[in-house]
Amino acid sequence: MGRLRRSRTHGGNRDVHRAGRTRARTKDLDQIQLIDLDPKHRAALEAQPIDFDKPGLAQHYCVECAKYFETDNALQSHWKSKVHKRRCKQLKEPAYTIEEAERAAGLGVDNGRRATKQISAAEMQDL
Template sequence: MPSGGQRKHTISNKTRKRPGKDLDQIHDDLKPEKAARLLQQEVDYDLPGNGQFYCIECERHFIDEKTRQLHRKTKLHKNRVKTLKEVPYTQAEANAAGGSGFFPAITMKTRIQLPTQPDVPVSVEELEKK
């Protein structure tokens, strides 16, 4: 039995062989002009389903429309859609987090809305009573 340092299967083979696109790249693919191009691809006989049935969120090709519809109901697809709903960080936000440059504005991701307190005029006599 191998010791702790000699384990072979610590990382899935799929993550090493097919890393795929990053979430920010997929987020760019979801823009309308690029999404229309990806959904209406030319026929490619090397891809499953000749490249006609593509899931943009998961960047996968399917054999037919029925298989793609079944895929859209899976937990894997729903989790990917949920993670893509989060707005990706911009390069300016990354520079601000790294401390390079001057960025006086707070970013939209980090802004917290605090409830506002109503302005109540307080007299000096009320403060002395407390």
């Protein structure tokens, strides 16, 4: 006789679910565009001091993707990958400004009041 029910997973465990959503979180595009791609800051990121807590001793870092790699060969192959090229294409588009976000939410736009037609008492009698 076969198994009667599926084995239970961590679907009901909220802590495991939340940890999975935020585990491999990288920097957002606007953070990379405004800070990391600045030439002064980029040079500092590419020539980091040795850090024993980071992968590859923090010597192999992709600025566009905000990722550390173990070896230089891994970094070179990452630069040729579709993931890196897609990220570079996303970074070429300009970031949204605060004004654009507010306009999209309807905060910065004044469309005026709706014109409501006032019906006089004489017109009411005609209806």
